[in-house]
Amino acid sequence: MKIPNRSAVLFALLVPLASASNAAIGLDVAIIVNTANPTTSISSRELEKILKQDKQNWEDGKKILLVLQETGTAEKEVVLNKVYKMQEAELKKFWLSKMFRGEIASFPKTLSSSGSVSQFVGKVPNAIGFVDASLVSGVKVVKVDGKLPGEAGYPLASK
Amino acid sequence: MIVFSAVLLVPSLATAQGAPEGDEAEAVTPSGSAPPRLVIKGFGDVNFRLFREKATNDDTRNSFFLGQIDLFLTSQLAERVSVLAELVAKFRTNNDPFYDVDRIHITYHLSDTANIRLGKMHAALGYWNQTYHHGAWFQTTAARPEIYLFNGILPIHLIGIELYGTKALGPVDIDYTVSAGNGRGKTLADTTNVSDFNNAKAVNVLASIAPAAIPGFKIGGDLWLDTIPPGDTASRVDSIRERLWGVHAVYLNGPVELLAEYFEMNHVVKSAARPSYDAQGAYAQAAYQIATEWKPYYRFDYQNVESGNPYLTAPGRLQRHTLGVRWDPFTWNGLKLELSAGRRDGHNERALLAQTAFTF
Numbered sequence: 033m034k035i036p037n038r039s040a041v042l043f044a045l046l047v048p049l050a051s052a053s054n055a056a057i058g059l060d061v062a063i064i065v066n067t068a069n070p071t072t073s074i075s076s077r078e079l080e081k082i083l084k085q086d087k088q089n090w091e092d093g094k095k096i097l098l099v100l101q102e103t104g105t106a107e108k109e110v111v112l113n114k115v116y117k118m119q120e121a122e123l124k125k126f127w128l129s130k131m132f133r134g135e136i137a138s139f140p141k142t143l144s145s146s147g148s149v150s151q152f153v154g155k156v157p158n159a160i161g162f163v164d165a166s167l168v169s170g171v172k173v174v175k176v177d178g179k180l181p182g183e184a185g186y187p188l189a190s191k
Numbered sequence: 192m193i194v195f196s197a198v199l200l201v202p203s204l205a206t207a208q209g210a211p212e213g214d215e216a217e218a219v220t221p222s223g224s225a226p227p228r229l230v231i232k233g234f235g236d237v238n239f240r241l242f243r244e245k246a247t248n249d250d251t252r253n254s255f256f257l258g259q260i261d262l263f264l265t266s267q268l269a270e271r272v273s274v275l276a277e278l279v280a281k282f283r284t285n286n287d288p289f290y291d292v293d294r295i296h297i298t299y300h301l302s303d304t305a306n307i308r309l310g311k312m313h314a315a316l317g318y319w320n321q322t323y324h325h326g327a328w329f330q331t332t333a334a335r336p337e338i339y340l341f342n343g344i345l346p347i348h349l350i351g352i353e354l355y356g357t358k359a360l361g362p363v364d365i366d367y368t369v370s371a372g373n374g375r376g377k378t379l380a381d382t383t384n385v386s387d388f389n390n391a392k393a394v395n396v397l398a399s400i401a402p403a404a405i406p407g408f409k410i411g412g413d414l415w416l417d418t419i420p421p422g423d424t425a426s427r428v429d430s431i432r433e434r435l436w437g438v439h440a441v442y443l444n445g446p447v448e449l450l451a452e453y454f455e456m457n458h459v460v461k462s463a464a465r466p467s468y469d470a471q472g473a474y475a476q477a478a479y480q481i482a483t484e485w486k487p488y489y490r491f492d493y494q495n496v497e498s499g500n501p502y503l504t505a506p507g508r509l510q511r512h513t514l515g516v517r518w519d520p521f522t523w524n525g526l527k528l529e530l531s532a533g534r535r536d537g538h539n540e541r542a543l544l545a546q547t548a549f550t551f
Contacts, residue, residue: 134275
């Protein structure tokens, strides 16, 4: 068997890394709700309250069901940096503290990918989640501070 | 003990520590008719205290000591109904074990602005009592502020009913809690779990404001009114009217942690002479997180109980400085080392406290 030379190995290793890095750098995270949800736009302050479970009810009184993504996804990193302003370990402490204060009964539901979150939100009328904006399907994208993903000044853009 | 055993015998209902991840099986079937799921967490701490000087003669030996073993349970019964329980085991200074149901309450989450809670709860006083209370892992420091000591001067539990909520009003968020319950017992050590000693109920109102312009800042105040029942000694034959008010300010933003609370209380003995006694208590704490794992901190404690108070009979005047550092080698464990020095009723106190606090 022919052994590949060092340059070929390096190229094979670096291309996927570079692609992943570019994807993370250029990622817009969309806030999604069920198509039956009347909400079309929220402020970044409201979004922070919802994602921190400080606000647990929609304007029509229905309970908000928050669904997060697992540790390590690019979408989660953007939300940690832009909304929670915490690292993953701090977020876990944050949820446990909220449980201890009786504000929530358990950690929020967590799914593994944008596809899983989209599928869940698409089936649950009062759910809200965040996904890679390029992978939105079967759900409604909510404006944040009046802007949609891809628009200039969108608050959940990784760039 | 029976309660602890029962909990430990139903591991199948418990969930693992940490955020549930990869929960794909439940992804498309949220909250059906399945029975409530019990979530169990635990908190504990192990300590070593080295005294150099101490004002009182009790408990002055250098000792390793166990803190509290706290089993914390929650369950979502329905979309808007949840239960929380906290079972605590600890040891008195004479090494006798002591078990307590620290909290058990059911909460009806009606809306963001109105929630009703019934049972035994942490009294809605200031900031520390509801935020940290048991579970030394939560608090930055190893020791609690003097005013929040168990059997200290503040009523830290309430058995009764609580209405609480939050409301955004323009640029500020307003939180409130209104509660009524059994209140104080005959002595500081009494908790009126199943029987009050009088018909008067304690009433408490807490409100705080968080301006959106200053993320992490919150300021608030509270008022507690109660009638303390007569005691079993000759000096406690009359009821005591208790009036307590406090203010607190908190700033938690990124690495910065600033906490300050002040309480003022007045006790009037309902005798013919109606003698009146005042007491004050406060603390101010500052901490700054460095490189995510390290957090040096400082706290000043103050307490002043007017002599002769027939209910607050503990030593009266305390000023103490505490300097320490917390190191979190990983998320669920905090190692703390703190030095404290101060004066209690004219006597010097100096101590070193080392603690490992964890959640499991």
